[in-house]
Amino acid sequence: MGETVVGEARGSAPAWRGGFGRLWGAAAVSSFGDAVRVAALPLLATTLTREPLLIAAVSACGYLPWLLLGLLGGALADRVDQRRAMVAVDLVRGALVAAFALAVATGHASIGLLLVLAFALTSMETLFDNAATALLPALVPPERLGRANSRLMTGQQLVKTVVGLPAAPLLLAGGAALPFATDAASYLLAAALVAPLRRVLPARPPRPAASTLRAEIGDGLRTLGGDRVLRGLCAATTLCNVGVASLVATLVLVSGRHLRLGDGGYALLLTAYGVGGIGGGLLATPLARRLGQARAVLLAGAGQILCLLVLGRAPGGLVAGAAFAVFGCLGMVWNVSSRTLMQRAVRRELLGRVSAAFRTCAVAGAPLGALLGGAVVRWWGPGAPPFLAAAFFALSVLALLPAVRAVAGGPAGESADGSRLLTKKDTGGAGVPVSRSGQDASGSP
Incomplete structure (x- = not known):
């Protein structure tokens, strides 16, 4: 029997006037x-301290709150009004960044203050992202969700x-504080855009009165x-993130010492990745x-393995840039x-918690990958990380095969909580969080 399809009518478009x-x-x-903000953070950190561990700790604060608080954030996202939670979190984050x-x-400013800010922003993000994950399916009709998901991520x-x-260096030229002031304004504007959605949201499913946070997690x-x-x-996804983190953590060494692309090589690869991601959307x-x-997920993972092998053996910048562009394209796919697959299998009232559990597991692989990337550079040289990443992507494809067989096996299966996995006679799609943070899936530097 054929595999499940996206369930999306050809030519459909998101309901822009309904809240999307x-x-x-x-x-x-x-x-x-x-x-x-991401462009300004490392530059500011280097002016506040010369201690490499403290500079690295700024990046670590982007992972640690998800490991510590991600599950709690998901449970809270399913308990509260998701729109109000997103607005409140953005207002608080805007105020914090403005103060910084x-x-x-x-x-x-001090490195200690920067670390506190980074940890606080990511901690609040655990509630915001999980609430946003569960919000989109309430805004967009089922037959248009897949396309809405793609348009959000591409945008x-x-x-x-x-x-x-491109705007980051221009803002930095205006002063070290300007990028952070701009980021604060973006938080406040995003809150203003989300706040009126109360008029178009349907009623939330009831929650059992006697349930506890622990039980809901x-x-x-x-x-x-x-x-x-x-x-x-x-x-x-967890295995992919180990591979991606091992490459991202050492990409400046891969581009400079292995590919010998010069001072602009790192920016070239990141730009190629970004352009490829737009195409993938x-x-x-x-x-x-x-x-x-x-x-489509399986094909994307297999294609990314080839891209990483080409990147590891690339004879110059043109081939390396092309490989990284295709890598970004397939990462977006x-x-x-x-x-889409994750959100199709879960009832709306569970989406925040399942998304949190998924994201926490996926993020947990990133610190390990970063450490492994540094280790292989030390032991085998700056050309090794692309091959290490390819090995983890190969493992991820093997881990994905049972899921592909389960979806392709039809008729519709049952998830653990009784929600249906849609087959080709169903329609539907998935939501995507309005995310302010890093990777939650394959190929996201």
Whole structure:
């Protein structure tokens, strides 16, 4: 029997006037703020301290809160009004970043303050991202969700690559505080865009009155672990993130010492990746319509292995840039399709918790990957990380095969909590969070 299809009518479009347009605008604004802040953070850290461990700790703060608080954030996201939670979190984050911008402008910034800010922003992100994951399916009709998912992610990548990154050096030229002030404004504008969505959201499903946070977190973990499709996707994504982190952590060494691309080589590869991601967002929906979501994920993972092998053996910048562009394209296909599969298998009232469990497992692989990347450079040289990443992607494809067989086996299966996995006679799609942070799926530097 054929594999499940995306379930999306050809030529359908998101309901822009029903709330999706505001959500898309908030995602685009957030991506711009992310780009300028991420560009400014390492430069500011190097002016505040020369201690490499403290500088690295700034990046670690982007992972640690997800490991410590991710499951709690998912449970809270399913308990509260998701729109109000997103607005409140953005207002608080905007105020914090604005205060930090003032500290930078007046010369009162310190590396300790920067670490506290990074940890606080990511901690609040655990609630924001999980709430946003569960919000989109309430805004967009089922037959249009897949396309809405693709447009959200493509818009975020487009704004980040074409607008945000080029604007970062211009803002930095205006002063070290300006990128942070801009990021603070982006938080406040995103909150203003999301706030009016209360008029178009349907009623939330009721929550059992006697349930506790611990029990609700357990429900999310059991749903993730008890469903073959979700379990396979989570394992595959975690392995991919180990590989991606091993490459990203050492990419400046790969481009400079191995590929010998010069001072602009690192920026060249990142730009190629971003452009490829835009193309992948445009490709994801028609590819999934033709192959099905699960096979699209499998194809993307297999293709990324080839890209990494080419990157490791590239004779020059042109080949390396092309390989990284295709790598970014297929990474976006993976992200869109895997998120669609995950959200199709879960009832709306469980989405926040399952998303949190999925994200926590996926993020847990990144610190390990970064350490492994540094180790292989030390032992085998700067050409080794692409091959290490390829090995983890090969493992991820093997881990994904049971999920692909489960989806392709039809008729519709049952997830651990009783929700259906849609077959080709069903319609539907998935949501994507309006994310302000790093990777949650394959191929996301």
